[in-house]
Amino acid sequence: MDDGKDAIRGARLLLGAAAPEGAAELPEVRRATRPRGVPSPPVRFAQQVKRKLGRLEYERAVAAPLMAARRAALGAAAAGPPRFLVRVDEFPHSLAWEDPDLYGTERYVRFHEMMCAAGVPYLAAVLPQVSADPLNPAGDRRRDLDESERAMLARMAADGVSFGLHGRDHRTRHASPRRHSELCGLSAEETDALLDAGLAALAPEGIGPRVFVPPFNRFDAAQYELLAARFAVVCGGPESIGLLGFQRSPLWWGGAVYLPSYHPLYGHAHEASAAARRLIEGEAALWIPIVLHWGWEADEDWAALGRLLELIAPYAAHWDDFLAEVDASRAVA
Numbered sequence: 001m002d003d004g005k006d007a008i009r010g011a012r013l014l015l016g017a018a019a020p021e022g023a024a025e026l027p028e029v030r031r032a033t034r035p036r037g038v039p040s041p042p043v044r045f046a047q048q049v050k051r052k053l054g055r056l057e058y059e060r061a062v063a064a065p066l067m068a069a070r071r072a073a074l075g076a077a078a079a080g081p082p083r084f085l086v087r088v089d090e091f092p093h094s095l096a097w098e099d100p101d102l103y104g105t106e107r108y109v110r111f112h113e114m115m116c117a118a119g120v121p122y123l124a125a126v127l128p129q130v131s132a133d134p135l136n137p138a139g140d141r142r143r144d145l146d147e148s149e150r151a152m153l154a155r156m157a158a159d160g161v162s163f164g165l166h167g168r169d170h171r172t173r174h175a176s177p178r179r180h181s182e183l184c185g186l187s188a189e190e191t192d193a194l195l196d197a198g199l200a201a202l203a204p205e206g207i208g209p210r211v212f213v214p215p216f217n218r219f220d221a222a223q224y225e226l227l228a229a230r231f232a233v234v235c236g237g238p239e240s241i242g243l244l245g246f247q248r249s250p251l252w253w254g255g256a257v258y259l260p261s262y263h264p265l266y267g268h269a270h271e272a273s274a275a276a277r278r279l280i281e282g283e284a285a286l287w288i289p290i291v292l293h294w295g296w297e298a299d300e301d302w303a304a305l306g307r308l309l310e311l312i313a314p315y316a317a318h319w320d321d322f323l324a325e326v327d328a329s330r331a332v333a
Contacts, residue, residue: 007035010033011029012328014032014033014069014070016325017328020073023073023074026072029069029073032066033252035252039245044244045242047241051238051241051263054263057262057263058275059275059278061246062249066286067282082276082315083321084290084317085289086290087123087213087292088122088123089292090126090166090213091125091294092145097130098133098134102295103295103298111294111298112156121161121162122292122316123161123211124161125164126209128198128202130170131171136171137171137172137174145205162319164209164213165209165212165213166214167198167214167215168182168194168195168201170182180218181216183214192226210232210233214234214235214236214240217236217240218239218240219240224244225255231256232256232257232327233256233258234258236249237291240260249262249289265290269292270307270308276308290312
């Protein structure tokens with residue numbers, strides 16, 4: 001990995017095309033955009049503890065230093081409207097086979113219609129196949145997408161939804177909830193085969209994702225380069241801290257942009273709303289990932305989701321715009 005090149009690209013992604021010459025070399029910008037590498041296991045454990053205690057969350061640990069870097073480089077022009085990137089986990093739901101009444105396509109239609117009515121673009125993490133009993137690592141039954149799921153994907157594409165690959169079938173390889181992952185422990189060859197199978201299964205639907213969303217937000221640090229070679233953006237979440245450490249977001253790292261989302265913007269809509277409002281009022285002019293789980297919102301009868309969408313709609317960015325900025329920042333180095 002070329003940390004210097006990644007820092008230059010990160011500065012371009014953070015500051016935009018209008019950044020003054022030499023801005024990437026400012027100490028505040030270099031500290032905010034230079035990749036920090038994967039910390040040692042004790043440090044990652046300490047970071048997980050801090051996160052659970054509420055001392056390592058998005059606003060303080062990500063937004064504050066990134067905005068400080070923008071102010072150092074851009075002065076008064078640093079502030080502005082946030083650009084929320086909404087990611088939705090996942091379609092089809094990992095429990096669509098187990099409980100189609102609660103997590104099947106018909107229930108998803110309500111969610112999608114709410115997003116469209118609010119004018120909030122989003123990225124859907126797509127499962128190429130659906131497992132039976134996906135939390136059982138000994139299970140081996142999975143099915144291809146059914147007719148209703150394929151039709152829903154076509155409707156989503158027509159409505160401007162973006163897509164990310166969400167593994168192959170969302171089956172964990174480990175029984176412990178603390179280790180749930182579809183990828184952890186696979187060799188490089190096995191990882192490549194899983195990704196190839198997932199991409200091949202989505203190709204007939206006209207879906208060629210440039211974004212990877214790891215099931216359970218977990219993959220081994222050694223697998224990052226394999227993912228970065230295939231995808232422009234690699235996502236993560238709170239669970240990623242134990243494997244890759246707490247990283248800024250978005251972060252140019254090893255040839256791709258790493259885009260983890262953290263609490264309170266990763267969670268239920270009612271948890272994200274207060275933080276989103278503070279970021280809007282504080283004019284945090286950043287690319288800000290918000291992760292929603294439509295199954296959680298369905299369980300809460302959609303009310304909190306509706307309030308969140310009304311709040312963020314004027315500031316929700318399309319993922320195509322973000323990917324265009326990723327491509328532009330890649331070119332500067």
